[in-house]
Amino acid sequence: MIRLYKIQEAQLKEIDVESFKDHLDEATWIDLYQPTEHEERLIENLLNINIPTRDEMHEIELSSRLYKRNNTVFTTFVMTTNVNTSTPESHAVTFVLHHKHLITIRYVDVAPFNACPTKLKSQKEDYRQGSSIFAWMLEEITDQLADILENIAHAIEKTSLEIFNSQNGVTVSQVNFKKILSAIGTYQNLLSKSQESLFGLTRVVSFIAGTSYFEGAYEHKSIQLTKQDLPPLIEHATFLSNKINFLLDATLGMINIEQNAIIKIFSVAAVVFLPPTLIASAYGMNFTAMPELHWSFGYPMALILMVLSAFLPYKFFKHKGWL
Template sequence: MLRAFSTEQGNVTLDPGASATFPAHMPWIDLLSPSREEEVFAERAFDLAIPTREDMVEIEPSSRLYRENGALHLTATVIAGFTEGDPRTVPISFVLTKERLITVRYDDPLSFRAFISHLDRQPELCRSPASTLVFLLDAVVERTADILEEVARMTEEVSTAVFRRGRGPDRKRMSNETLEDILLQIGSAQGVLSKARESLSSLSRMLSFLAFSLPEYEASEAPHLKTVSRDVSSLSDQAAFMSSNVTFLLDAALGLINIEQNAIIKIFSVAAVIFLPPTLVGTVYGMNFEHMPELKWLFGYPMSLGLMVVSAILPYLWFKRKGWL
């Protein structure tokens, strides 16, 4: 889909098959999952090379950040699908000239949808190509901050489940399902954080490159760009802190699982020790020797039962005294 945005005409969807020329005074051109026909139409209209999907997934900076024929070609990694429960990173390309901003993307992250929605109420956000780019990057950074806030809430819930279970006799034991859910939440939080750090690292490189070139296009947007850069730096530090916190929670959860497993093994071990002496007594009097005086004694059977009970109670009392039970 090929759309154009301006302060006067708003959002205009273009049909390459029906349009021979491109509308004038359109600061922002958005190509969402463009077909080959739409790519050719845009390239001919602007005399620019539109990045392909293969170009956008390149990871070396020289392929993501460069200047060509008076246009800045910038590619950043953005988080998408978090709200839908399928967080992923997607590359988005920005081509900035003095006349217009062209974005190429094969996904529709919430940050772009929110920015387009804001354009209906604040068309001045799209007053120029450079200002549109800076405001769009600001929306991406703001959405990343929202995602980090949600991950912080998730980790706080996990921390509460792990460390606030009560003390002493009131402490609640965790079921296997609860422990499994905790590990899944930790894994999910770490996965989102790794994607957020990847996105912020990409945005940081892009903003650093853009800071040197933006004054040539619109110097008045330099302070706003610097503010966005500071936000990215702060969010990177926050994401690093949260990642270390999630790692700590993972270690704590694994330690908790080990404690629960050891408690189960201890129960079986104590039970084996407690029932070992009665088993020994029963084994002795179960032997088929001819000369065993207790077999013909009137109190032989009660005595053997008593020995079994006493031999089971004594180890139990010993374990209780040592605090092993």
């Protein structure tokens, strides 16, 4: 699908796709969403550029993601999607600056793209060309990543309280550690994808800041602001990653403590009932010459010995604080 937008009266307005060939020079933003091969070839022929294929967009070499050809700037980085689900995803998105045009190639629905036409109407900045829209999108993507980190931080804090604090009479044995482990895995998955986006965004901003497309007042100011925001976000993401690792270790430690408590109960029970078992075994032997065998108090004495032999180890463990 091809969508074209032009800047008119400080607003971004969509151009009729049926007649876009005649108005291509007016287009400021050309959005290729899940483009077919025919649509890619059409734009390439009209603008005389080479659009990267989907496979080329996923190459991880820096030279394949950030490069410049004949004053046309190509940038590709990974964006995080499905952030509000348990299965967030990462998808490569390409931005091409060609003269006054911004060309975007994407194969997934991304929030900043959908919000762009509406949000730009409320902005008072002077948007003149595709680089202006690109600068605004970078700010919007940075804000989205900051929101993701904030949500992860709140979720981590809630999980931390659930692990370490027993609230409303809930004991450690009643905490659902399986659910907590699943939640920690979800946080880490989303955080790692967000970090990948932050690293890619940092490289893109550093690369395009030195190009002629961002020499305008708004473009320069916007890109410098984004450049300042990214390092603190990366540091915060690293902090959150360390905290998630700590919570994972703590959760596994709590599980081990709970398992050890269960094993301790069985161990104490085995030790407590071992002496009575020994006494019962001794008097259970069928030898003829056993003094207590025909004694009228033999049976009560055996019972008393078994009770005492079980009670004394129990009191000893209790005194030592092992129970």
